[in-house]
Amino acid sequence: MKIWIRGAGDLATGIASRLYRSGHQLLMTELPVPLTVRRTVALSRAVYEQHAEVEDMSALLVHSIKEALEVQAIGKIPVIIEEPEVILKEYQPDVVVDAILAKRNLGTEISWAPFVVGVGPGFTAGVDCHCVVETKRGHTLGDVIWKGEPIPNTGVPGNVGGFTLERLIKATADGVIEPKVQIGDIVEKGQLVAITGGKPVYAKMSGIVRGMLQPGVTVQKNLKAGDIDARCERKNCYLISDKARAIGGGVLEAVTQFERIYGQYAVVVLAAGSGSRFGGNKLQELKSDKPMYQYMLDKMEGLKGFPTYIVTGADDIAEAAKKYGMNIVENKKPEEGISRSVKLGLEACLAEHPEIRGILFSVCDQPELTFSTMFTLIRKAMLRPQQIICTGKDKEMGNPVLWDKKYFSELMKLTGDVGGKKVMQNHLQDIIIVEIDEAELKDIDYRRDLE
Template sequence: MKILIKGAGDLATGIASRLYHSGHQILMTEIAVPLTVRRIVALSRAVYEKEALVEDMKGVLVTCMKEAEAVLAAGDIPVIIDEHAAIAEEYHPDVVIDAILAKKNLGTRIIDAPFVIGVGPGFTAGEDCHCVVETKRGHTLGSTIYEGSAIPNTGVPGNVGGYTIERLIRASAPGRIEPLVSIGDVVEKGQVVALTGGKEVYAQMSGIVRGMLQSGVEVSENLKIGDIDARCEIDHCFTISDKARSVGGGVLEAVTRFEHMRQNYAMVVLAAGRSVRFGDNKLLAAISGRPLYQHTLDRMQAFGDFPQYLVTGYDSIAKEAKEQGIQTVMNYEPKLGISHSIRLGLEACLEEHPDIQGILFSVCDQPNLKAATIQRILNTASVHRGQIICAGNPLRPGNPVLWDRMFFDELGGLTGDNGGRKIMSRLHDKVRYVEAQSEELKDIDLKDDILE
């Protein structure tokens, strides 16, 4: 797949290594003056050296998409100075990975690509990305998170060789940095290892210099400019770290999972009910300042790579769905019950995608449903084929529900106001549940259900 990695530092390079060796096409963006301490093992070095070799990968500085395509054709990795990743508009990546490691989100959105990964703290799965990968050293390093966030930044670096904060080399004053030692040199505690703004910087421990900023860079006081490793393994200075490989493994897992499911599932939104209990068209009722149906359309944008269908009898809703790229199926006979909407959606999907593995059916009156819950349903379906995946639990099953293709005939045979619950009631052993908060599963049926 085409993958854009925001950032080309040592951790981003470890991610690139995992993806590159798995056959994916990588393009990386960087800022004009990279501040990568472990620069020898970072493709960001290409920004000021034009090319950077890290193990068997070569990063090449480019200035436009045409140059990037030539580098990709040669089997290498283009690196472009592009702080806001504007090149994505030309590149059209399948996956965007924010590996800037700013400890906060600098502008990445869940709709920036079919699949978006946030690396480290500052991202929330289901809100600004589909998946977060943990970067904190320890038991969960490299784990994939599909709901919630990574462990918050503590400000204390991970333990390496028995040392934490002592292993960092920090600028003693603002100004230009002048390294007095090189990466790979062994230093002693108290030794002067650099000058910043003309002021001496001392090593806080003995060990090998694993990282040091390039000479001449303007730095601020207390900025991290170097790294010392007590293990004194010279190879560690010139190869991708265990942490970067672990985080890269988590990213590769998430990318591979997405790659396997993207062509296998579709989504059908049911929005043709008569709203009898509500009194008028509830889908137009204002919830948090927007029509009820708009909450569902907004949520669907996070899954734009999956075929999407909206079954409705309302022309205004159909028009907005079409503008968003959702196929619309008109149902002007809602009196025939929900089974008619299910059948219309099922038939429309199978006409265009006869080999689809499963279809997620959702309703249009759940304003609090989270994108993260939909993602977890898709994840569960991808590893439990031949099952029905339902939001909620056995005591409170809810929507959405993803149906494997082996149940399509039964769905198509429903009649009247009978939905999928009738099938599920006799196939308990085929149903798996994805836990969701009760507020997510709440339908807007009555005007009293609307809480501004």
């Protein structure tokens, strides 16, 4: 897969190592002046040295996407200084991994690529990315989070060799840094290790200098400028850290899951109901100043990697859906029941994607349904093939429902105002319920439901 990694620091390089060794094509972007402390194990070094070697990886600084592709063709990793707009337009990645590690999102959006991974605090899975990888040391380091946020930034570095804050070398003043020791040197507590802005910086502990900013970089007071390791193993100065490898493993797990579902599943949204119980066209009804159908369309921003269809008889819904790249399936006879919409959506999808493994059917009147829930159903279908995957609460089944291709023929036999639940009753042993919040399951059938 074509993967763009934002950032090329030591943790981003750990991520790159996992993906590179798994055969993916990588492009990494960096700042004009990288501020990577552990630069001996970071491909960001290519920015000011033109090339960088880390373990079995070789990176080259490039100045265009054309040049980047040429570097990829010889098994090396291109590092480029470029704006996101250019990368997205010219490289068109399958996957974006934001590994800037800024503790906040610097602009990455879930719509940037078919699959977007956030790394560390500042991201929310299902909102600005598809998933987030945990970066906090501990038992959950490297975990893939598919809904919500990782552990917040505490401001305290992880424990390495029994030390936390003491192992940091921080700038004492604004200005240019002049290192007085090199990476790999053994230093004693209280020893002069650098000068920043004309003021001395002293080691707060004894150990080996594992990281130090390159000479001549402009720093601000209290910026992390170096790192000391009490374990004093020189080889570790030139090896990707255990933390970076764990985070890289999490990213690889996420990318591999996506690779298994990319283009293998489709989404059909049913939006052709008559709204008889509501007493009008409920999908155009405003909820918090937004038409109800728009809540579902907004989720399509994160589904670029999947064929998406909407079954509707409303011209305004069809026009809005086209803007999200959805395929329009017209149903001007909603009075014939939901079975007609199900079959129309299924027929349209299979006509274009006969080898599709499964289809997620979702209704358009569940405004609180989250993108994370929809994506979880697709991932679960990949892990549990030939099953019916649905949402629910306390073992009560609800919508959406992901149907394996095994059940398509039965869905095509539905008639009248009968949906997939009739088929589900015939295969209760094949149903897997994904428990979600009750609010997500609530559909709007009556006007009072809007309250």
